[in-house]
Amino acid sequence: MSIVDFHTHAFPEEIAERAMAKLQENCAVKACLNGTLNALIKSMDKSGVQKAVICNIATKPEQFYSILKWSQKIRSERIIPLLSIHPLDSEIKEHVKIIKEEGFPGIKMHPFYQDFAIDDERIFPLYEELTERQLFIIMHCGYDISFPQWDIASPQRIINVINKFPQLKFITTHLGAWKQWDEVERLMLGKNIYMEISFSFGWLSEHKIKEFLLKHPSDFILFGTDSPWADQSREIENLKSLSLPEELSHKILRKNAEKLLGINDFKNS
Template identity: 50%
Template sequence: MSGIIDFHTHAFPDRVASAAIPALEAEGNIRAHLDGTVAGLLASMDRAGIDRSVVCSIATRPEQFEPILRWSRAIRSERIVPLPSLHPADPDLLDHLALVQAQGFKGIKMHSYYQDYLLDDPRLDPLYASLAETGLILVIHAGYDIAYPRVRKADPGRIRAVCRRFPELKLVATHLGGWDEWEEVEQLLVGEPVWMELSFALEHLDGERVRRILLAHPADRLLFGTDSPWTDQAASLERLRQLRLPAELLTRITGANGRRLLGA
């Protein structure tokens, strides 16, 4: 295997994928490159030369926690690293986080738009404190979302506020720190103790600006990701390679940093 890790992908149970993908395509006015199944993701990984993919689920209602957890257990393998999801309105939020840890998962995924919350809401501080204490990873959607109105819910300023309140929190800000808010990413997040993942930046942002951000941010806090099935894994990897980054930095981004963060 290549050792390449895609730190941001999505998949659905087979019985759900056939309905979920068309609905999400219509919602975001975007075309999926895969059918949304784990089998489809694994085939894409083989084509792209990707060793492991982190599969991020999103609980849009609190009661989805348990079915997502069960499915995450079922798909977990050497190549698939599932992250279950907690909903901020879950009355058993901290108990469910403890269950995620007890069952050996590496962390959770949350999404401010699909779950309708503000990232820096103080009511989430107990969750962030528990994540920091346990060492579990928190992957968040960062910046605007193509399917929603432009209300600032997970912008670079809110991300920085959370990271400064909880400097030990392993927070991964997707979309290079904030989709379509990259000017603020450069102003507010570069140099901060936040992990930044690359999905949807390589396709939407000028390559020289991506390169500038990557060279300015701590080299050990950068991750390759694609948001598959919404981008093509092989094409995203090629776009990253075309940035002409130093070889050591490219190695860190595509695999070494992800292995360290996952603890394997």
């Protein structure tokens, strides 16, 4: 079966070693890869992942154009980079326009690394522009392993955003919100809210993960690994071990991602 990994990370060769060392300073999880694009592609080849979405994160407003330049350089039939916009960017409207014109499908944001709450009204102009341009946003949701348990990306805040922007293609990571799964179950499960499933195996019981996947709308679940922080082959096996219905597995591993990315070119179903 063809597979899309909707949540990966990689860095330019010249900064990968430094970036990975910095990211692992306060992280209890050891990376599986060295953070380079070559390492990611080798992992994809080994695991059977045909396409990977690379989630860039702008930690400063001025990084927009360097991320754009690198994303233009690396994108291919297999590599789909997402741009990123910093909340303090003074040219949000122009930058979202550029993203659309350059053919990128959306952006990635991370409230812990970009210092914002996801339902802060200062972010609303960005959500408005993304909605207008029909671009999606994949948002780190829940807590983060490298930070204190700050309430800046919780399920309630997710609901606040979705209620305010019902047409926004808002993708939550880590099975709704990492380590806030009781609230996910209470507030999000069963609603038409995109959930990408990385960093749930090993943190939530397989029984509970399967329950979530069976109860949530099948068109709104995406496979992701958060590579290099998790091994792609292992995460695929973890999902397969749940013995989900075949059609649901196909949707999670490929079909739902194709729709969001606007692609439909796999030869194998």
